[in-house]
Amino acid sequence: MAACASSASRFAAEGDGGTALLDAPSAYPVPFDERTGPLWDALREVMDPEIPISLVDLGLIYDVRQEGNRVEVDLTFTATACPCMAFIHFDIQDRLQREPGVDEVKVNEVWSPAWTKARITPEGRETLRTFGVSM
């Protein structure tokens, strides 16, 4: 509950409410083989709270961009009522703010194109198989 209250304060302070919308740019989400660099690597360390693979492998991160010391992440969810939305926002911000040169992290919630199981990476699929999960 403390974590919920903490992340709620954070949303309120930033005024986003976790409901920012983005129109889908071309070539979106970023293709598997272009998800390279320190920001993507950092996000590979952020695990989904319910499914034992990273947010990147689950296909929830559609894009990550850096301009100066500010990073923006385009994030979707597996379901419109994902009960872990606040935790995921919070975990992304915490991890990326540990990267050198990153002071500010904005997370955009996006719903287009919709997430499907096809967005799970081959590595993610393999990991899930080791847990006995078929997706």
Added chain:
Amino acid sequence: MTETLAAATYEAADQLPADARAALRDLVLALADSKRVLGLRYSDRMLGSPTLEAGIAASSMAQDEWGHARLTYALLGDLGDDPKALEHERDAAEYRSIGTLDADLDGWNGMTAAGLLIDMALTAQYAALVDSRYTPVRNRVQKLLDEEKFHFQYAAGWARRIAQAPELRDGLAAALAKALPEALRWLGRDDAPGIRRLVEEGIVRDLPSDRRSRFLARVGPVLEEIGMAGALGVVRDAGEWTYAGELDWSGWDDATRRAGGSLDEQTAARARGDKNRALLMD
């Protein structure tokens, strides 16, 4: 191509003509309130369901509906409202939820009828937004429709199962007969000026009568399969599904999509989250 697309879309509500914007606000609020109250009604069927698994399914569907309500309420910020005030501050009489949800669902028959007819009427309306020229709504709808596929399958499955039990058929038939006219009426009137403006601006794909046809094309085969289509006035003629009954438009308000009555204060208090107000977040 990019320039053509940009010219053909509304990226924000302040780009819309005033009358279309007002009509869109009416539509979004009716959808959001209906989703919120439908989720509440589903959640009330979590306990005392026919099986433990059915109760869990009711819980999951309630969760989905509240997710859809959340996405839909959030649209109202772009339309000039304070979404949090609309979600958490309104009196019961201000809710625009579909009228048949003013009352609790009557047992599992009511749950099944709501899933098959009320939920799918709302889905038919959302489906008319999937290629909307208004970008914020278009960007949200497909995921919602994906999730609704399971609600339809689930409700249809229970309808088939209940219909096979002679001692249960009448109860299901009564619940469907109660829900169907309201579901059809809620989709609105073709001659409502606001609705016509939304179609003219390409915000909504087509007119209410088209949506009724699509709705009937989806639920009609299920009703026919369980042997109840004819009694409900749902008729297939040369491949087209129609409703043979007369819809009662007396007292109908095109903006609120209601014909009087009101949600009760106790249900509104639950929808607003009154008892957990100090903990509200997001």
